[in-house]
Amino acid sequence: MGEKELDFIHEAFASNYIAPVGPQIEAFEQEFAETVGAKYAVAVSSGTAALHLLLRYAGVGSGDLVFCSTFTFVGSANPILYQGGRPIFIDSDYSSWNMDPALLVSALDRHAAQKCLPKAVILVHLYGQPADIDPIQVACNKHGVFLIEDAAEALGAEYKGKSPGTFGLAGFFSFNGNKIITTSGGGMIVSDDETLIKKVKFWATQAKDNASYYQHSEMGYNYRMSNVLAAIGRGQLRVLSDRVQKKREIFERYYEKLSSLPGISFMPEPGFAHSTRWLTCLTVDPIKAGVDRDTVLNELEKNNIEARPTWKPMHMQPLFRRYGGHRTVAERLFANGICLPSGTNMNEEDIKRVVKVIYSCWGT
């Protein structure tokens, strides 16, 4: 936490709005929209809830197709199932680790020819790095397909100078405990479309009709963010740029020390992207390195250092077995990928300790 969060929480307590409604929520939404450069924002209980609302808005219903990046966290894909949709998982490219625009374009063209276009495309911006949005947006516009950006991991990043999440018809962010800023749990929908924003806000608050009594014509959800958590979010927004800077510095330290080891490749940063380096990620090529990913992870574990494999792609998940097949790039990024400790409270000594253990795996 930064310095301002408790002040805003005190404001929330003083106003006595300890509820999923109140002035902190409105202020957080407005400040957030300004931060990312969107017209409107709606604060919700999680990023997953945000995506669920957006898929419903996109009209995804039973049996409808939804295209989604395969290399991601399950929160990007579960809401497809909530709506009874059928995911088609798109592979990554090596230049961004995110959705390969060429594959998306050809998949959309193929499905258009067969008159079975998806209702939506979920484009994920992974590990703080934007995907190559432009060609994907052009293809979605061409076919009239709803583009939803999953920017849960990419708050603070830039694609050609603008925040990811603001290119599609709507985007969303997450404030789960592991994200670059957090409210313990929470999410935010952003869009320039006022009709969309009003509708998702309506559904998120139990779809209460405009009446003096409780009347409901549509099914709703209890998906709004608490006023107390929005107070935390306002404080966190004020440390976002410091966090991005610190995350990038951590990446730089690792890069300086590790990039010369044979077989190590860091997640690249393409020309269109300014990544936050939310997590410092790299791959270990077992042939060039003479050591594999799991050996490195185990050695770190033995030294009480927590590191993780990169996300296991969705098409490889038992949950999505029947939507499977092969996605070779994502499979390779998973088989060889490591997320290094990247917390913004890490100091020089901490980084040195991680580096030393990794060196030992290369026998140096």
Ligand SMILES: *Cc1c(COP(=O)(O)O)cnc(C)c1O
């Ligand atoms: C965290 C995350 C989500 C889900 O957000 P929650 O707030 O945890 O529900 C969705 N997509 C990605 C890529 C994420 O990292």
